[in-house]
Amino acid sequence: MSCTVLIIEDEDSIRKFVKINLERANFNVLDAATGEEGIGIARNNKIDIVVLDIMLPGMDGYEVCKILRSEFSHLGIIMLTAKSQDIDKIMGLEYGTDDYMTKPFNPVELTLRVKSLSRRMEKAPAEEEAIMSFTPFKIDIYSRKFYKEGLELELTPTEYSIAKLFMENPGKAFKRDEILNLVWGYDFVGDSKIVDVNIRRLRAKIEEDSSKPYYIETVWGIGYRWRDRD
Numbered sequence: 001m002s003c004t005v006l007i008i009e010d011e012d013s014i015r016k017f018v019k020i021n022l023e024r025a026n027f028n029v030l031d032a033a034t035g036e037e038g039i040g041i042a043r044n045n046k047i048d049i050v051v052l053d054i055m056l057p058g059m060d061g062y063e064v065c066k067i068l069r070s071e072f073s074h075l076g077i078i079m080l081t082a083k084s085q086d087i088d089k090i091m092g093l094e095y096g097t098d099d100y101m102t103k104p105f106n107p108v109e110l111t112l113r114v115k116s117l118s119r120r121m122e123k124a125p126a127e128e129e130a131i132m133s134f135t136p137f138k139i140d141i142y143s144r145k146f147y148k149e150g151l152e153l154e155l156t157p158t159e160y161s162i163a164k165l166f167m168e169n170p171g172k173a174f175k176r177d178e179i180l181n182l183v184w185g186y187d188f189v190g191d192s193k194i195v196d197v198n199i200r201r202l203r204a205k206i207e208e209d210s211s212k213p214y215y216i217e218t219v220w221g222i223g224y225r226w227r228d229r230d
């Protein structure tokens with residue numbers, strides 16, 4: 001698929017450098033220097049992934065993220081953060097980003113992360129079985145839609161990928177590192193915390209009571225397991 005990336009970053013040098021690197025990797029790239037401008041671009045173009053800086057003049061990246069997430073749940077979002085920022089908050093329920101990079105970063109690594117996220121967002125090839133189900137859930141892997149009792153739940157690309165991985169492997173215990181590898185698709189410098197945060201978010205969306213999860217079980221000392229078929 002041809003994937004369109006929107007960069008929202010006020011620092012010209014970073015914005016241009018990221019843009020050049022992504023274009024070299026064959027992405028279509030649009031860019032904005034403010035959050036307001038970026039939201040306008042996202043509303044008027046088909047954007048797949050946003051690279052969003054937190055520190056922006058005017059509306060900051062958190063606010064931009066909230067607005068984008070509420071309007072486009074299937075959008076991939078990678079946040080550019082400073083060292084001091086709280087990853088739990090960035091990846092938490094309120095913002096729901098798919099990935100983050102701490103400044104200063106290597107643009108080659110950012111490009112790898114954008115590539116990995118775009119792979120995660122690819123739709124299934126037509127020859128594959130289209131519907132996966134695990135009562136009361138259904139996944140349509142052509143359209144990447146997730147249903148519970150027939151109602152579509154708005155999952156982010158990362159939540160969807162985790163849910164799909166689990167539903168393909170009921171009863172199998174996954175280590176956090178394995179989930180990191182299989183979903184994010186690269187070594188995330190050992191930071192398996194983002195797995196926990198994303199599982200928490202997914203539970204909040206799919207479980208009846210996320211404090212007593214029924215479908216996504218915690219396996220102590222290992223990681224997580226999707227409930228086995230009864």
Ligand code: CA
Binds near residue numbers: 053
């Ligand atoms: Ca900035």
